[in-house]
Amino acid sequence: MTMISEANKAKARALTARLTLEEKIGMIHGAALFHTAPVERLGIPAMTFDDGPMGVRADTHDDDWAPLHNTRDSVTYLPSGSAVASTWNPALARLTGETLGQEARGRGKDVILGPSINIKRSPLCGRNFEYMSEDPLLTAVQGTAIIDGVQESDVAACPKHFAANNQETDRLDVDESIGERALREIYLPAFRAAVQQGGALTIMGAYNLVNGTQCCESEELLDRILRDEWGFDGLVVSDWSAVKNTEASAKVGLDVEMGVTPNFDDYYFARPLLEAVRDGRVSEADVDRKVEHVLAVMDALNMLGDARAERKAGSYATLAHAQAALDVARESIVLLKNSAGVLPLDEHGTKRLLIIGANADRIHSLGGGSAVIKAVHEISPLLGINGMLGGNVDITYAEGYWAPQVNQDDTWQEDSLENSAQDATAEAERTRRLRDEALALAREFAASGDPIIFIGGLNHDYDLEARDRTAMDLPYGQDALIDALLDIDPDAVLVFVAGSPVAMPWEPKASTIVWNWYNGMESGTALAETLFGRVEPSGHLPETFPMTLDDCPAHAIGTFGLEGHVDYTEGIYVGYRHYSTNDVPVRFCFGHGLTYTTFDYTDLRVREADGDLLVEFHVRNTGARPGKAVPQVYLGLEGTGEDRPRYELKGFTKVALEPGERRQVTVRMPRADALRYWSERMHGFCVAPAAAILVGESVGDLRLHAHIG
Structure with a gap:
């Protein structure tokens, strides 16, 4: 250091x-x-x-x-x-x-x-x-x-x-x-x-x-x-x-x-x-x-x-750095839903494939504010899938909805000192035409049993420095397109490229949802590998995806997005701390992420050594494919005499397991840090006398329980 x-x-x-x-x-x-x-x-x-x-x-x-x-x-x-x-x-x-x-x-x-x-x-x-x-x-x-x-x-x-x-x-x-x-x-x-x-x-x-x-x-x-x-x-x-x-x-x-x-x-x-x-x-x-x-x-x-x-010289735009970007992207993709087992797609059995959605054919390095990048290259999802499958799969692409290729101009930085509003100019007729064309193709592919992948989400007209979104809704008429697409094929694979949660009113109809973020120059490569099973998905959500914006504590309890003054009335009840404590249903919970296999958690034991809490348990891969589990340790502090969230993340790890492999996992954390909280009565940090300890794959999937006091 x-x-x-x-x-x-x-x-x-x-x-x-x-x-x-x-x-x-x-x-x-x-x-x-x-x-x-x-x-x-x-x-x-x-x-x-x-x-x-x-x-x-x-x-x-x-x-x-x-x-x-x-x-x-x-x-x-x-x-x-x-x-x-x-x-x-x-x-x-x-x-x-x-x-x-x-x-x-x-x-x-x-x-x-x-x-x-x-x-x-x-x-x-x-x-x-x-x-x-x-x-x-x-x-x-x-x-x-x-x-x-x-x-x-x-x-x-x-x-x-x-x-x-x-x-x-x-x-x-x-x-x-x-x-x-x-x-x-x-x-x-x-x-x-x-x-x-x-x-x-x-x-x-x-x-x-x-x-x-x-x-x-x-x-x-x-x-x-x-x-x-x-x-x-x-x-x-x-x-x-x-x-x-x-x-x-x-x-x-x-x-x-x-x-x-x-x-x-x-x-x-x-x-x-x-x-x-x-x-x-x-x-x-x-x-x-x-x-x-x-x-x-x-x-x-x-x-x-x-x-x-x-002084070290450094290097840039190297093949090693492109590989690093790919390594990170591969482990960041979150499989949100796979209830029908559609994924992974069969790379060798697929002869025809339909890809719908503007984000399939867009790159995102060119916008976002001060995060804009002049990238050596950027692999879009459409390029990544085409490049991986080669000439053995007949890939048809339909734009599906109109969205611009964001290309940030040189004056945005000075303009950013002024509050700006989202341009609401409608492209309704163009959107209708693109949607009708995409749905016609979807009917053809669904009738023949060929897979359909939708790739949509946001872009840097919405995920953008100097401007907040005004709603969680997907832009460009995507909700209507997705809803109609799922009526045609409920097993269409839905992929979203975005940096913030979106409303998903059609989610109960969908069997397969993948979240891809803005994933760097090799984003399309990592996505293609994941969809077709060359890479096992292992990303887990670092934030809650709420059902509606009104459920979010910053909006339901505090204020957000106002000029002049905002009030953080929700206090410490941010994200899952609010949803879990108050039993508010969410679309996808904090820490959630599926794989192409399953994991079993057993044998929880908590002990102390040298001032640390050692949370020990076994994880076993119970499926037929290798995978990476993300065990998460949450504590519920007790005996503080003050209101506390039901669960708080205190430790985690990531472990790769082959099919059938069982391994002991230890998550180590300083006891004083794990039990630390800010006391409003004492106006300083205190240590809770007791706590519940819970281990699982997300805040909504806690499988093992213990107690210390």
Whole structure:
């Protein structure tokens, strides 16, 4: 784990003492859209940042967002944060980080702006595809693994957005009222893990306000919690254009201001800060602390002095990185439903195949906001299936519904500072024509018993930075098409490419549903392999798919998507904590994921050793195919004297088993962490005296029970 050492800090203090005030100011604000100013006389380079969590963003000019290169900045497009979380595999999360770090270093970057570790509070948040989970533990484990992998390459990871960036509507100014228990148990733990377990060298401050204070002005968040309580001694950078007040941000633990507009000398940490120091409104000691943080991170990354010769070089757009993207994608796909045993399809027995749906023939690297990627390649589902089956299967494709190929323009970043609304222009006639053509083909294929695959979902007109969705409904008239298709063939395979849950009113009629996420440059390859059984599905949902939006606690109890102010009235009852505790039916529960085999859980035993809880049990593959089980350990805390969720995820693992194989599995967790909770009575963390322990394949499929006290 990369850490800032006392030697790094000492060098930073010595260098800071040699800098002029003007040089210091140049080091703590953007001198370009993605880098600070160097101090050449002392050999101090610029600090170069870059998006993002799904791959290293294409280079732009220093002072405008137009592309700078043709081919030289094409990179590996990695699976989204939701997909990485869906693997429930920390080794693959670390592989994601290793790949991202190597590519960032290969592109000459110092800080990669990711992973995105905000909690998924509502299905409508436009950036949910970047985020990992509704659960803080799963987010912390996978996010920490990514950070650890990134920083192996002398690149700083920058977990974002600190804190509680949970909606895009009014994202620069929305004020979120959040109780301390919810902050401490739900919205802060992944950041705490990023600092204390992942050793993150940088953190990004969020746009929004929390309890009346801008995050980039918050003494509570940036000083008392992040630095004093958690011991963070790295660099805090603002989200781009998140700083609003020179003095307020200068006096707290925010170190670097970045922005999206080219008036760099007018940034709050530029000329206005210089004048504030000269006028005595801001102490130069406050500036020195910021510069020392920048320099300490630079030294930890081997950016200063003779250490530059030892800095790792990195690499990008390599075959090894494409393979890494494929490895992650393969384990992220979630088999939601397979009640008729339609999957896997018979690769050798299939002679004709009908594929319906615009997302079959679309790529997604070209949109999403700051997660946009200039990918070396991207395999669409249609290409992946055609490429795998070769000439032995006659594949017919019908678009089925109209949806654009999203191709983000160069001006979106500055436009994103304004609230935007979804373009509701109808393509009704075109949609009807495409639907009629697809259904006519479906009748023909169903009559002859040939398989039908529908591939739909969302795109980056809906999963998009700076805009929240307004409903969970599928766009482009897909529900009507799916409903009619299932009347023709109830065993049609339904595949969804998306970053957020969608309403599925037709789900009771469907036998086969697959969830694919935005799954990187090899997405279509992984999907084809999974549908035809070359790869066993092993993804599990990192979030709940509710029946309706009205069931979601952020909407039923709290508020979401409002301008000005939102209230997190649901408190800690986010996602499955709400649904399970209040017996609210869901479409697909947190942790759910099927395989092409089945698993049996037996022999639960809980013991303690060296302050840890060891949850031991046996898992046996009871089917005829190999598979990967994802045992999940939930605790129900008892004896706290306060209301608590019925179940909370406290540990998990992933284990590969051959047919008939039986293996003992141990999930180990520190007892103090497993029983830890924030007490509203004590206004601090306490340890519960007792707990129920439950083990199973999802929060809705808990098979083993024990108790500790």
